[in-house]
Amino acid sequence: MTDSTPQPLNVGLVGYGFMGAAHSHAWRTAHRFFDLPLTPVLHTIAGRTESAVAAAAQQYGFAQHTTRWQDLIEDPEIHVIDICTPGDTHHEIALAALAAGKHVLCEKPLANSVEESAEMAAAAAEAAQRGIRSICGFSYRRTPALAYARQLVEEGFVGEILQVRAQYLQDWLADADAPMTWRLDREKAGSGALGDIGAHVIDLLQWLSGEDIVAVSGTLETVVPTRPAAGAMQGLGGKGDTSGERQQVTVDDTALFSVRLENGVLGAVEATRMAQGRKNAMRVEINGSTGSVAFDFERMNELEIYDATAPAGRQGFTRVLATEPEHPYAAAWWPTGHGLGYEHTFTHEVVDLVRAIGEGTDPSPSFAEALHVQRVLAAVEASDADGSRWTPVGPQTPTTQETSA
Template sequence: MTSAQPLRVGMVGYAFMGGAHSHAWRTAPRFFDLPLEPELKAVAGRDRNGVTAAAEKFGWASVETDWRRLIERDDIDLIDICTPGDTHAEIAVAALEAGKHVLCEKPLANSVAEAERMAQAAEAAFERGVYSMCGFTYRRTPALSLAKRMVDEGRLGTIRQVRAQYLQDWLSDENAPMTWRLDKTKSGSGSLGDIGAHIIDAAQWVTGQNITGVSALLETFVTERPLAGDRVGLGGHGDVTAEAPRGAVTVDDAAIFSARFANGPIGVFEATRFALGRKNAMRLELNGTRGSLAFDFEDMNVLSVYDDADSPDAGFRRILVTEPEHPYVGNWWPTGHGLGYEHGFTHQVVDLVDAIAGKRQPEPSFASALQVQRVLAAVESSAASSSRWQEV
């Protein structure tokens, strides 16, 4: 640990994302020299027993059962929001107005209107030296960060085409029980917002271009699910019987859309939680005038690159992204020792703390996340109008 000034953190929510964020806050200062030292001051959740157990497990110093108490506390500098999307706007705006820095999980909100309100609050807070960031952690995967560097250096030439997929299969069993992720009032959308938001952000970030229009199709394959039990993480099904009452699924199970980017590239996007055999296949491929690159999170330490200057039969070159000069990697293990899912969250903490200490806007900003929200809304609008082209 360093002797830096503390950055006192209060986290709202303690389930899947709460565990990932807790690990990151504890790990970052142990592997990176941070200008501020994170302190896990308090975690908030509505269930006293549940949040107390989480605090003991993840190392939080105290608990609250109302997120408002976190914001009122003088010993907390930053609010980390790990709750369903329907709560993001209220918590984030209140925290920013109270002078707390904010880290908010993606997607930013459940609607463009909420996201606009959050972006406006963030802009006003920035003028007072209060900073905010949205948690698109795949940006911090070293291989994807290397892809961004290559595009910025012009290694691919002019980008012509983008292909982006996010494929999972954890909902493919029609008897898997209802969760908040299948309730539009809580989640905003289904596969589109849950995992589609990641590939939208990644594609826009790596290319450096915003999506300007879409034509989309959304589908719900299983319209009702058992109300019994609660899913553990994203895996098991809980105790479900044939007689269990069923509730309506109000979100999409799969999303497919074509897109055009600001400077001309075209793209195709697919997000589904029904791709049997695909556990977390977050994929991005770019084709340019000088080369191509391809990334798949199921092989997350590898970036595949094709350089048109090579021999025509050379094919893609496989880069193992574990060298010290690769993004983030120099602070971890020897060459060839790969990183995992959790490291993206650690890198997120590093970048956020560095930005706060440096008094600069962390990225992705709420304004960047608002752009993703507008794409999500355009996809839904297009799908609702028989795939009619929808400007973003």
């Protein structure tokens, strides 16, 4: 009799904050609800502060911890490197991991610049030839309702796409006295609301429509130019330093931009952390010739669909509760109607990555797809610098001088 127990897939995770917690939960949970070809094992977690990373290892369930991410790269027993650190560190860690033959899950945005993202995408493409898989963490794709929306668009439910729109609205920085955080430091974060949350809806618009964004016209605004110094750089919320010192905010608080898809369709995007009352309103709508699909993550188990071919008198948006076994990912979880949460999107991300590793296929979104998102972000910044003129998105985002010529 042969042993059919799946082989272990040892995970090394870099970072123990907000994303580290979410990813740890996903690695710990995925194989308990989904049939996977490999069994994830929480092997080692890395972080800068010994006491904090030791506590995280115990809380999240890792067997070992270290203050050097390089230890994860050098350990031959570790198969996957999961990068949950600020964007300024993604490039170095991912390149080292891929060169060492480790599979890589890297949080979004892929890096803080087009140049670094391009290097990562090239390295991932080369590593794929050696059987090494990589994926960028645009986890919202794994929301069952959104995955179902993509199915509907692919099947032709909305017909010819006429217009797209997306918003990502949060309010955790609306208070001018909310403390400074690494997310407000351009050196660490790359950009503000644009890259932090706008990147998600850029990815979703392209994924849902099946069309790349090829040009943008945008405006960025830093609403609160200084913040109280924080005793420790924090991710979301928290209290600032009471000394009265304020630090300069070097990223945008709000991003507004128009987009043009490669098929010529126009769209509108808004990303802000200044929308009072909106906690995590990630909203996307695709309007077509025969129907529409609309989604808001604050009601993440619901999808609104509109059938424009229905007889007059019976038209209107219909609420679909995306918890049926027929909906993507839903069959592995609870009985119909019981709903899923934010953490499930990361579990589904891990499921798709582990299956790709086991099957020898390339998961999505690839580093190449994430690179295009980075190019869109760069084009929005270039458009803002050039007075909101239409700016093309391409392999090399044009400079202000080039777009003014």
